[in-house]
Amino acid sequence: TVSAGVVAVQGDVSEHADAIRRAADEHGLDAEVTEIRRSGLVPDCDILLLPGGESTAISRLLAREGIDEEVKAHVESGKPMLATCAGLIVSSTDANDDRVQTLDLVDATVDRNAFGRQKDSFEAPLDVEGLDEPFPAVFIRAPLVADVGADVDVLADWEGNPVAIRDGPVVGTSFHPELTSDSRIHDLAFFLNEEASF
Ligand code: GLN
Numbered sequence: 001t002v003s004a005g006v007v008a009v010q011g012d013v014s015e016h017a018d019a020i021r022r023a024a025d026e027h028g029l030d031a032e033v034t035e036i037r038r039s040g041l042v043p044d045c046d047i048l049l050l051p052g053g054e055s056t057a058i059s060r061l062l063a064r065e066g067i068d069e070e071v072k073a074h075v076e077s078g079k080p081m082l083a084t085c086a087g088l089i090v091s092s093t094d095a096n097d098d099r100v101q102t103l104d105l106v107d108a109t110v111d112r113n114a115f116g117r118q119k120d121s122f123e124a125p126l127d128v129e130g131l132d133e134p135f136p137a138v139f140i141r142a143p144l145v146a147d148v149g150a151d152v153d154v155l156a157d158w159e160g161n162p163v164a165i166r167d168g169p170v171v172g173t174s175f176h177p178e179l180t181s182d183s184r185i186h187d188l189a190f191f192l193n194e195e196a197s198f
Pocket residue numbers: 051052053054055056084085086087089112113140141142143
């Protein structure tokens with residue numbers, strides 16, 4: 001059994017829980033999903049998910065509940081995390097917005113709502129490193145990854161900008177992989193991670 005934590009202070013939670021269960025099932029594993037709304041739960045999680053939503057709110061609530069330090073400790077101990085959309089903004093080193101207290105776990109500069117100014121939301125087939133077929137990526141007021149550090153792997157880009165990146169145990173996407181029935185991004189982040197063993 002894999003103990004999975006979905007940070008649930010704000011944003012979409014149940015879709016991620018379902019995607020984790022499906023991805024685990026493909027590997028013959030059971031996922032026990034815990035919704036994280038307070039401190040004290042993250043230390044028992046093997047894998048973590050930081051969903052989309054509103055990055056300013058997520059950032060504030062993580063700090064208020066003391067979950068921020070636990071998420072950092074999780075990643076610093078090498079355990080996998082998937083951070084999507086607002087979750088990626090919060091995980092970055094620079095969100096270009098003082099209201100977001102970044103966790104500095106993904107070496108990237110991110111611009112909030114940069115895609116959104118042009119197109120509010122759209123879906124596109126995306127070639128992702130490690131996946132055989134394009135992934136149906138749903139972008140909703142998506143952040144633009146403006147710059148990544150030397151140790152960051154770009155797994156996918158869209159119109160010249162990274163939209164899926166990996167920094168050590170963290171996979172970050174500017175799109176929403178939980179909004180389709182395709183759980184391959186969750187699989188990539190958690191179960192195809194060489195460093196993780198369950
Ligand atoms: N635009 C949101 C933010 O800046 C992110 C949107 C999303 O998570 N779908 O936090």
